[in-house]
Amino acid sequence: MAFAAFSSTSVVAEPAPRKKSRIALFLLLPGILYLVLFFLTPLVSLVLTSLQAPREFGDIGQYDYAFNWQNYVQVVDAYWPHILRSFGYALAATVFALAFSYPLAYFIGVKARRWPLLQSLMLVLVIAPFFISFLLRTLAWKQLLSDESFVITSLKALSLMAPDAHFTGTPAAVIFGLTYNFIPFMTLPLFTTLERLDTRYLEAGSDLYASPFQVFRKVTIPLSMPGIVAGTLLTFIPAAGDYVNASRDFLGGADTQMIGNVIEANFLVLQNYPAAAALSIILMAVILVIVGVYVKRSGTEELL
Amino acid sequence: MSGEGQAGTVVAGLFETENAETARGSRAPLPRPRRWSPSSWILPAYAILAFIFLLIPIAYTFIFSFNDSLKSNISWRGFTFDKWLNVCAVQNGAVCEAFANSIVIGVVATVVATILGTMIAIAIVRYRFRARSGISLLLFLPMATPEVVLGAGLAAQFLAFGVPKDMLTIILAHTMFCISFVVVTVKARVASLDPALEEAGRDLYGSPTQVFLRVTFPLLLPGIIAAALLSFALSFDDFIITNFNSGSVMTFPKYIYISASRGIPAEANVIASAVFLFAIALVLVAQISQAARRRKLAKQG
Numbered sequence: 001m002a003f004a005a006f007s008s009t010s011v012v013a014e015p016a017p018r019k020k021s022r023i024a025l026f027l028l029l030p031g032i033l034y035l036v037l038f039f040l041t042p043l044v045s046l047v048l049t050s051l052q053a054p055r056e057f058g059d060i061g062q063y064d065y066a067f068n069w070q071n072y073v074q075v076v077d078a079y080w081p082h083i084l085r086s087f088g089y090a091l092a093a094t095v096f097a098l099a100f101s102y103p104l105a106y107f108i109g110v111k112a113r114r115w116p117l118l119q120s121l122m123l124v125l126v127i128a129p130f131f132i133s134f135l136l137r138t139l140a141w142k143q144l145l146s147d148e149s150f151v152i153t154s155l156k157a158l159s160l161m162a163p164d165a166h167f168t169g170t171p172a173a174v175i176f177g178l179t180y181n182f183i184p185f186m187t188l189p190l191f192t193t194l195e196r197l198d199t200r201y202l203e204a205g206s207d208l209y210a211s212p213f214q215v216f217r218k219v220t221i222p223l224s225m226p227g228i229v230a231g232t233l234l235t236f237i238p239a240a241g242d243y244v245n246a247s248r249d250f251l252g253g254a255d256t257q258m259i260g261n262v263i264e265a266n267f268l269v270l271q272n273y274p275a276a277a278a279l280s281i282i283l284m285a286v287i288l289v290i291v292g293v294y295v296k297r298s299g300t301e302e303l304l
Numbered sequence: 305m306s307g308e309g310q311a312g313t314v315v316a317g318l319f320e321t322e323n324a325e326t327a328r329g330s331r332a333p334l335p336r337p338r339r340w341s342p343s344s345w346i347l348p349a350y351a352i353l354a355f356i357f358l359l360i361p362i363a364y365t366f367i368f369s370f371n372d373s374l375k376s377n378i379s380w381r382g383f384t385f386d387k388w389l390n391v392c393a394v395q396n397g398a399v400c401e402a403f404a405n406s407i408v409i410g411v412v413a414t415v416v417a418t419i420l421g422t423m424i425a426i427a428i429v430r431y432r433f434r435a436r437s438g439i440s441l442l443l444f445l446p447m448a449t450p451e452v453v454l455g456a457g458l459a460a461q462f463l464a465f466g467v468p469k470d471m472l473t474i475i476l477a478h479t480m481f482c483i484s485f486v487v488v489t490v491k492a493r494v495a496s497l498d499p500a501l502e503e504a505g506r507d508l509y510g511s512p513t514q515v516f517l518r519v520t521f522p523l524l525l526p527g528i529i530a531a532a533l534l535s536f537a538l539s540f541d542d543f544i545i546t547n548f549n550s551g552s553v554m555t556f557p558k559y560i561y562i563s564a565s566r567g568i569p570a571e572a573n574v575i576a577s578a579v580f581l582f583a584i585a586l587v588l589v590a591q592i593s594q595a596a597r598r599r600k601l602a603k604q605g
Contacts, residue, residue: 273460
């Protein structure tokens, strides 16, 4: 994945080692130092915070450094439904986004190849949602799918939905919102691999009497695997950590709260920093494990 | 993740005024034309429906920017241009203040991230150095970490060092997550640069500084501009990381989040729609000028 892109580089210039390495150091140092200061050490701070213990006789929000690993036991005990729910919702949203995006990306990347301008314009449409506020987009869906909305009242009139049923505030609504919001992250990487798909392989497949479905399953899917892996990760990771869609003011309800909502509430409202930090570390650790296993399983290690 | 890299490159490619081809890789051969069959309409029809679905909330936001609403903007009360003409009138200009903050934060974070990221991208493509894989990992991880973890981590850090949260902490946070995206975007451009051009500059007795300023930099510029636009877009729309590091400072997304419970004024729709139209116009101009250029080159050569 990205770091394939980073490490596989052709070094063009012939080395004049000492002077060159000084220039490289000058170029790298500020940015790398910045990331160490504002990305790496915050992760260390997060680990330290997650092990803090409440200060004796202290106020709310006052903690001392300790080795209070009990925090982890407590948060898992208290919030395991939220943790499971986050990954469940994220998984569902990823599957739906893949099902939605694959045909779309295939159309843009393969079928529309002979019209480059049309292809570019369709890509603009795919990323158009990026240009309007993420939160307003989600609120728009909330209004469009509220109990009084045209869609829901019609569904009820057609008896496709129980008269007292709601859509907003349900898990389905949160999964819907997550799917919608991360579709461009799925479509773009799929497009970049499908754009390079050599259709002569597909023709070879059908010349060998494979049915269209067999060609798709045995040729198209394996050839587009890098895009599928990248797209699913790009959807799954932010979806698992999202707390806007699941928030009560947006598409969620009381029993759709995700791990992100709990982290936000503990950090910003309850000032229970150790709990928020422990949950963040759990979220990150689970995601890294899932990413590792998934990339290994799908046979795309070379991407890493 | 190259996926993220790829996605970034595509987004960037849309902004580039020339040569997006090199960023997106060489073109695969065209599919063999087929005879018309009823099933050949399925995919285009699906694509049209998919685009309509993607655009529905945008259309909704745009339409409701013309709503003659009172406090909240939920039901349609009639058409008016008022909200577009008096954007800042509502709540003593709270929406405009949040918007202005978002612009300032976006600009500063973009400038810093673009400079730092471009330097790293040049170093990574052009030089060999030790700890290469470590540096690659350090650049990759911020893109693979959920935003809530990035936000909480920085907030924990600021808390530990007693740094008060204000505009500066938001800028520091935004710069951090933009750097990796800049590196990925600019790197594609550096890698596609023909070293012979710089060599020619040196052969003509250009000093290293002259070669950089007159040859390398202008050639990299489209990639750098694309990276800057991408960073600005990321910063401008960021809510999750901002929410953890903003203290009482309002940004445009944060304003919407906080107002969501009591109703968003139509003025917020006005600002979001205006930003949307501006961005789309920018991308379309870039796309069309690129197509025109391609046609011209095809004619000449």
